[in-house]
Amino acid sequence: MDDWWRGSVTYQIYPRSFQDSNGDGVGDLAGITRRLPLIADLGVDAIWLSPICPSPMVDMGYDVSDHRAVDPLFGTMADFDAMLAEAHRLGLRVILDQVLNHCSSAHPLFQESRRSRDNPKADWFVWSDARPDGTPPNNWQSVFGGPAWEWDARRFQYYLHNFMVSQPDLNFHNPDVQDWALGTLRFWLDRGVDGFRFDTVNFYFHDRLLRDDAADFRVKDRPAFKTYDMQYHLFSKNQPENLAFLGRIRGLMDSYGATVTVGEVGEAHHPIQMMGEYTSGNRLHMAYSFEMMEDRFSAAFFRATLESFRQLAPEGWPCWAFSNHDVPRHASRWARFAADPDRFAKLCAMLLLSFEGSVCLYQGEELGQTQTDLTLEEVIDPQGIAFWPEDKGRDGCRTPMVWDGLHPQGDFTEGRPWLPIKAPQRLHAMDGQVNDPQSVRATYKAMLDLRRHEPALRTAGTAFLDTPEPILAFRRGDLLCAFNLSPQGVEADLPGEGETLLAQDGQWTDGRVRLGPNGAIVARVR
């Protein structure tokens, strides 16, 4: 079915930290291939691989230096093909991360572009003269802090970098750049991949007039991910030209059949509206934002978010996630709402997997994995080093998978892992959970099974029920879903009754719902 992605569940693999196969302490493609049966067994539809292309790894692969090859750290193109074939054999679709907005400053394209102002690639990046006093052309700020412009002494101009200094932005106003980007997609589609996750998709185009942002925004004492939340990044991203380009992408994807695209919309200013715009009118299939990856955890918040998406974008399609490789893991981030860690992880599994839209899980969340506490000496992420201790960076959610709780390195590697594996994370190892029907993973598996077999959970609309905080309750088709977002037991009137399909300390009888601490229930309405 061409619409397989509606309501689908994708499992995000962070290749560096999934499974090492050669003892160098870094995960690789052969390691992924080895572990794929466990992912297929979980019951997801697809895997999304964070970047695997050659890169100096300053931003852990989000600084690509060759978009059409595999970094030797992860293996060879043959390893990639083997991984792809094994995934397909197991019924898993494969989605690759495409970082098209920017590339590594080591990329040959940028090296060529900076050589002169009239070489064939001169206009492939965003270059601008200094102002008469030598300062950058405008006040744009980069997501990772500081001005979004860097002086290049060779070309004697500034170049734009919305992210790190070593991540120059490509100039999408140049049609050759657009064609190059589409050519890259074609390269991977021809190898047989099923789709793409587009990194920072709302940054592709900048204001050609290079107008100043509305406020003279300064980083002050804000950690990186907070600066990102400011609404002042208006002219360096999300320009109207982007919508037409997303349409070109869709045209290409459709010519390959049952593919999928998911755009990462990192945006704090009307993110839901933007997700809707990007996925309506034959543009991207799905949009992904950081909406559910902040502190907010209440029935009112989830209801408002889901309702506003449908209201703003009746034809759009969201992809929700609670965790990824950029934010603290939700089991830790929302710990104050937890009755106990495993109960809470199970509640989150049932909650996320009952939402209208598609869903992305992040490796380890199916085990109830928590954020790893790292010291400054252990941190590698430049964001953490730059903003320590207000922002400890993103390595705490990037530590390796723990496959075997007793193995000295979690059976992730025979060498020394690139980030340490610590005691609290060993408590959530894979080996203790695969055969335990009470485990967090078993709840994920049961809920994924339900989502797979109940079309209502995949595609039906959502009708919210008026229950008091901390209860979130809604109907999807003939199913009722109710959740207690607090660590204390609660009950409330909820007309009707039904047959329980899956529950954690939850009952719905005689017009009343009773939910224990972090209780949850999915029932078929009678």
Ligand code: TEU
């Ligand atoms: O992230 C973009 C983005 O939104 C992040 O800057 C996010 O706000 C921040 O990391 C939260 O702490 C994507 C990738 O997911 C990220 O890993 C890359 O570093 C970034 O793009 C640049 O490519």
